[in-house]
Amino acid sequence: MDDTWATRDLPVLDAVVRLLEGKPEVSMADIAAKTGLELDAVGRALMALEGPYVSNISKSWGFPPSGWRVSAVTPDARRAIGQWPTPESIVDQLADGGAADWLLDLLRQALGPGIPAPTEIAVSSWGSDPWSGGAYSHIRPGGSAADADLLGTPVAGRLCFAGEHTQSARLVYTDGAFCSGIREAKRLLRSPSVRLQFSPAAHPSPNALEKDP
């Protein structure tokens, strides 16, 4: 990947998107302060980003462009820096009843007006649930799946890491997490294979828990 994207354009894009969350427009000085880049570099980045990522730059004459102001970015800009509102984050922002109405409206738009209202609704919130604290991993632009493999590399040969995010073969999936656990078990046991054994006593089913509180 072109280094300019990672070292100049992406940091500028990231700064613009985040700064625009709090104000209607951002100045070159704002972007330079947030990125630590010179005005000249910020100006070149904005010219590269204009169109696909930055949709409204009011320009003044001269370069470096100290008087330029940016007031809008495209949906692709938010996607590129991982800030695109997901259906889940939208639901998180809605009150319980609002989430049901919003989803029902989407379903009716997609499938027709005959979709009946649900008799019951439960709204979960992975983003704000303190026990999950988010969802699965996400490789941002500029990164690569190999970064996940790097996270699975032991430190000093003794501190081992398992989890969905530590392997690239099945990134984001449960079986990726599962296989990473087997990988680390083999590493710790110094064995080419391990035997998996399910112990019902150690993992009682929910029904068993109900019977035996």
Ligand SMILES: Cc1cc2nc3c(=O)[nH]c(=O)nc-3n(C[C@H](O)[C@H](O)[C@H](O)COP(=O)(O)OP(=O)(O)OC[C@H]3O[C@@H](n4cnc5c(N)ncnc54)[C@H](O)[C@@H]3O)c2cc1C
């Ligand atoms: C909404 C959603 C839908 C999904 N759907 C699918 C699907 O259909 N198919 C699929 O294969 N995968 C799916 N996944 C992904 C799958 O759930 C994950 O890939 C998998 O759970 C990752 O397992 P893990 O063991 O790496 O991490 P986790 O399951 O996240 O486990 C990490 C554990 O560590 C605990 N923890 C965190 N910090 C600490 C700490 N400091 N001290 C002690 N404990 C801590 C957490 O509470 C958690 O229990 C989905 C995920 C989400 C969020």
